[in-house]
Amino acid sequence: MNAIAATLISTARLNLVPLTVDHAAEMAAVLADPGLYTFTGGAPPTSEELQARYERWAAGSPEPAVSWCNWVIELRADRCLAGTVQATISTADELAAEIAWVVGSPWQGRGIATEAAGALVPWLGRQSVRTVVAHIHPGHAASAAVAAAAGLSPTGELQDGEQRWRLRLGP
Ligand SMILES: CC(C)(COP(=O)(O)OP(=O)(O)OC[C@H]1O[C@@H](n2cnc3c(N)ncnc32)[C@H](O)[C@@H]1OP(=O)(O)O)[C@@H](O)C(=O)NCCC(=O)NCCS
Secondary structure: OOOOOOOOEEOOOEEEEEOOHHHHHHHHHHOOOHHHHOOOOOOOOOHHHHHHHHHHHHHOOOOOOEEEEEEEEEEOOOOEEEEEEEEEEEEOOOEEEEEEEEEOHHHOOOOHHHHHHHHHHHHHHHOOEEEEEEEEOOOOHHHHHHHHHOOOEEEEEEEOOEEEEEEEOOO
């Protein structure tokens, strides 16, 4: 598979901007609330840790059949970053993507994750992705609502305590 690269995605309020190392310092502030990690585990990264993480992401997946696509969520009106969305795209006999999202605590509850995921899924369809999955903690109502609004449905399958959600795109 040729690597798939993130491209700019614009919605009514948001620019989903392909993530670069230069976003690390502002994103460290966006991701600073320990409450963000209640369901996913982990802790707020320092700016240096985030820079190292984003450098790894920019280098790309070591597996040739896997593309790492990451975006920062930019609020156009405020010219600030509010979170990230990501898609890990892999091919077996067709393309499949695992997606995830995070919105910083000060920006939550305004439909930002719903708007971002709702644009990410059709972008994946335009890249010929056929299956979209997300793994969501069963107690995480906000994330489940984001997945449902993006068209995914719960499968009932559990992996590491998280439920798999899935959407089939195209035939
Ligand atoms: C999940 C997350 C991205 C949602 O971001 P958000 O921008 O606040 O989401 P939205 O404003 O688009 O709201 C999505 C839905 O969740 C609902 N919601 C928001 N906060 C909620 C809460 N605390 N409890 C229950 N539902 C909630 C909203 O009402 C909305 O539902 P609706 O469309 O039926 O009205 C955000 O909570 C987050 O980043 N959490 C930490 C990281 C994480 O766990 N990521 C998910 C990994 S899969």
